Amino acid sequence: MLTEEKYNTLLQSILMVHTQPALSQLNAIKQSLPKQARQFEIGIHPGQDGEGFFDVVVHLDGPDLYVLNKAIQPYRVLFSVKCIDGRMQPDVPMFDPGETLFCVNDVIVDVCMTWVEKLWSQSGGVGLPGYVFGEEGYGTISRKPLLP
Numbered sequence: 568m569l570t571e572e573k574y575n576t577l578l579q580s581i582l583m584v585h586t587q588p589a590l591s592q593l594n595a596i597k598q599s600l601p602k603q604a605r606q607f608e609i610g611i612h613p614g615q616d617g618e619g620f621f622d623v624v625v626h627l628d629g630p631d632l633y634v635l636n637k638a639i640q641p642y643r644v645l646f647s648v649k650c651i652d653g654r655m656q657p658d659v660p661m662f663d664p665g666e667t668l669f670c671v672n673d674v675i676v677d678v679c680m681t682w683v684e685k686l687w688s689q690s691g692g693v694g695l696p697g698y699v700f701g702e703e704g705y706g707t708i709s710r711k712p713l714l715p
Contacts, residue, residue, distance in 0.1 A: 568666070568667075568668075569660055569662075570668075570669075571668070571669035571674060574660060574669075574671070574674055575674055575677075575678055577659075577660065578659065578674065578675065578678045579678055579681075579682070581657060581658075581659055582646065582678065582679065582682040583682075584657075585646055585657065586682075586685070586686065586689075589623075589645040589646060589686050590686060590689055590690055592625075592642045592643075592644070592645050593625075593642075593645070593686060593687075593690040593693070594690060595639075595641070595642040596625060596639045596642045596643075596693060597690075597693045597694075599638055599639050599642065600627075600638075600639070600693060600694075600695070601627070601629075601634070601635050601638045601639075603629045603630050603631070603634075603635060604627040604628070604629045604635050604695060605628055605629040605695065606627070606628035606629065606695055606696055606697060606698075607625065607626075607627060607628075607693055607695045607696070607697030607698075607713065608625070608626040608627070608628060608697060608698060608699075608700065609623065609624070609625055609626070609645070609683050609687075609697065609698075609699045609700075609713070610623070610624050610625075610626055610699075610700055610701075610702055611623055611675065611676045611679040611680065611683070611699065611700070611701045611702065611705075611706070612624060612702045613671070613672035613675045613676060613701070613702065613703070613705055614672075615703075616664050617662065617664040617667070617670065617671040617672050618661050618662055618663075618664060618671070619648065619655075619659055619660055619661045619662050619671055619675070620648045620649075620661075621646075621647075621648055621672075621675045621679070622644060622646065622647045622648070623644070623645040623646040623647075623679055623682075623683065624643050624644050624645065625639060625642070625643045625644075625645065626643075627639065645683075645686070646679075670705070672701075672703075672705040672706075673705050673706055673707065675705070676701030676702075676705040676706030677701075677706050677707055677708075679699075679701075680699050680701065680706060680708065680711055683699040683713070684699065684711065684713070687699075687713045687714075692713065692714065696712070696713075696714075697712070697713035698710045698711060698712050698713055699711050699713060
């Protein structure tokens, strides 16, 4: 059985492999950023059942959220776990929620927050104030600021 510590380490290494594509997405967002955008939010959205599915998605805040987020639609997803043809893409561990001794979603949010902070730092930000948050209150910290 995978321990919390081993899962944390494994998840960090998986995310590091996906750093360059995520940085490319952030840079594309910088180029497509609508002038009306007031704030940049990066949400970590773990699956409801704690099985190991999650997405890391960019959200813009400002007037007319639909228009703002549509402008960056092709680049919004920085990381996503999907099941394609019976295989996890990317290959992340899956869990039976009733059999883990730790909260998988808390680990996902904590590890992803650290990864997003590194991405933000490497990208130089996007010129807007922002923050990273864990959906549904998961993680040991509910949100962290991202400095422009």
